Amino acid sequence: MSGAITAVRTNAREHRASILVSALSSAFGVSLLSATGVLATYIAQDRVGEHGSVKLALSIVAGVFFVIAVYVGAIVTTNTFATIVAGRTRTIALLRLIGSSSRAQRRAVAGEGFVVGVVGAVAGAIIGITLTIVAVRAFVAVGTLPDLAYPLLEPVNLVPVVVVVLTTWLASWVGSRRVLSVTPIQAIGAAQEPTRDELRRKPVRNALAFGMVGFGAVLLAGGIVIGLVSPLGVLVGLVGGILSFTGIVLAAHLFMPSVLRGVGRLFGRSAPARLAAANAVRNPERSTRTTIGLVIGVTLITMFVVAASSYQRMILIAQQSNPELFQGVDSVIAVTTVVFSVLIGFSAVIAAIGVVNNLSLSVLQRTRELGLLRALGFSARQVRALILSESAQLTIAAVLAGLVLGVIYGWAGAQSLLGSLPGGAGFVLPVVPWQLLAIAAVVAAGLAIVASVAPTRRATGVSPVAALAID
Numbered sequence: 001m002s003g004a005i006t007a008v009r010t011n012a013r014e015h016r017a018s019i020l021v022s023a024l025s026s027a028f029g030v031s032l033l034s035a036t037g038v039l040a041t042y043i044a045q046d047r048v049g050e051h052g053s054v055k056l057a058l059s060i061v062a063g064v065f066f067v068i069a070v071y072v073g074a075i076v077t078t079n080t081f082a083t084i085v086a087g088r089t090r091t092i093a094l095l096r097l098i099g100s101s102s103r104a105q106r107r108a109v110a111g112e113g114f115v116v117g118v119v120g121a122v123a124g125a126i127i128g129i130t131l132t133i134v135a136v137r138a139f140v141a142v143g144t145l146p147d148l149a150y151p152l153l154e155p156v157n158l159v160p161v162v163v164v165v166l167t168t169w170l171a172s173w174v175g176s177r178r179v180l181s182v183t184p185i186q187a188i189g190a191a192q193e194p195t196r197d198e199l200r201r202k203p204v205r206n207a208l209a210f211g212m213v214g215f216g217a218v219l220l221a222g223g224i225v226i227g228l229v230s231p232l233g234v235l236v237g238l239v240g241g242i243l244s245f246t247g248i249v250l251a252a253h254l255f256m257p258s259v260l261r262g263v264g265r266l267f268g269r270s271a272p273a274r275l276a277a278a279n280a281v282r283n284p285e286r287s288t289r290t291t292i293g294l295v296i297g298v299t300l301i302t303m304f305v306v307a308a309s310s311y312q313r314m315i316l317i318a319q320q321s322n323p324e325l326f327q328g329v330d331s332v333i334a335v336t337t338v339v340f341s342v343l344i345g346f347s348a349v350i351a352a353i354g355v356v357n358n359l360s361l362s363v364l365q366r367t368r369e370l371g372l373l374r375a376l377g378f379s380a381r382q383v384r385a386l387i388l389s390e391s392a393q394l395t396i397a398a399v400l401a402g403l404v405l406g407v408i409y410g411w412a413g414a415q416s417l418l419g420s421l422p423g424g425a426g427f428v429l430p431v432v433p434w435q436l437l438a439i440a441a442v443v444a445a446g447l448a449i450v451a452s453v454a455p456t457r458r459a460t461g462v463s464p465v466a467a468l469a470i471d
Contacts, residue, residue, distance in 0.1 A: 022120025029160025030128030037151040077171035113172020117165040125161045209251035216244025227416030237416040257284040263393040276389035294398035301440045302406020309431035310414035318421040387456045395445045
């Protein structure tokens with residue numbers, strides 16, 4: 001364990017984002033559980049609390065959102081550790097050359113993940129409890145919430161801490177699986193990531209990915225149907241959503257590079273633009289890792305925005321059909337809208353950290369490659385244009401994919417949760433607030449571009465000769 005702690009300190013720059021993601025996931029979970037207790041206490045003294053479906057729905061929502069937060073944090077952490085390991089390939093190969101085993105190296109990386117999870121989870125729990133107490137006191141002070149005995153410090157708040165530590169450790173173990181394929185000979189040669197043909201020759205992984213997408217889609221549809229008679233349908237839909245999205249992430253290397261290349265052709269026939277389009281296919285794992293980070297962010301934001309809008313419409317339809325039964329529901333909608341807004345913010349921050357970190361690491365790890373381009377005649381301006389073109393094609397492809405997935409998952413979540421409300425409208429078309437989504441898309445584009453500026457400046461600031469000497 002002391003070795004893992006030392007490694008984390010030595011590679012603090014690489015692990016900064018992972019620690020922050022773990023802290024946010026833990027803070028999110030602790031805040032969510034505390035907020036659930038506050039909402040339960042609040043609706044218990046309100047007439048709408050007499051309606052069992054509303055109370056059950058709110059309890060289920062809390063659990064669903066916590067699972068989503070942990071799942072997203074795990075994917076971002078896995079992506080980050082996979083990027084870190086890709087950058088350490090030659091170092092790991094050198095250690096293999098002098099006698100270290102691949103399993104020992106993987107245990108070392110996983111040990112770093114465990115330390116990252118502990119540090120982040122404990123810090124996040126402290127932050128989450130503090131923010132919840134401050135928020136509740138503030139809402140009581142301004143009259144948004146009545147002054148009641150809200151449960152804020154409960155033993156259940158330790159659950160997110162344990163879960164985040166375990167998922168971060170597991171994510172680092174999964175993300176470091178490439179260590180097993182690093183050979184000692186790579187220490188004396190150029191360490192290359194798998195080609196597109198090599199990735200396609202993985203029938204087990206590819207079959208598993210498509211199987212998860214198919215089975216997940218069936219469960220997602222089943223959750224919507226079950227949701228017409230019980231809010232428990234959202235639990236089935238949650239499993240379906242996680243399975244299908246995981247399958248999409250696993251299979252992304254099969255289709256995302258081609259999409260990126262197609263988008264890249266829209267940027268003209270200049271040397272930087274053509275090279276950027278070709279790089280997407282030449283380095284499928286690298287391009288997929290960076291793109292999926294942004295897909296996750298856009299999907300999450302879109303999902304919560306669509307879910308919140310659809311949720312509000314379905315509640316209002318039920319209220320219009322049964323005004324007596326749903327008297328006082330407006331205040332609950334207002335409070336849950338605030339909760340949804342916080343969820344959108346948390347999700348955006350977690351995903352943004354993943355995007356910035358993966359883009360930054362990806363560019364910095366290509367210092368030698370960029371130095372070779374400079375030695376072959378590329379100017380610093382052309383190198384910057386190359387990175388900008390790659391960021392632009394990444395953004396367009398990721399935003400389009402994220403919007404589609406987010407609308408589907410957001411609508412399915414709201415439909416499976418509230419389709420059984422008395423007086424509800426049954427099936428309701430997705431409510432898509434395009435203005436908010438357009439803002440999210442613009443922010444995502446700006447984030448992807450800004451994230452590549454600083455590392456690109458550092459990489460091009462190194463002379464071609466010095467860059468070629470970097471491992």
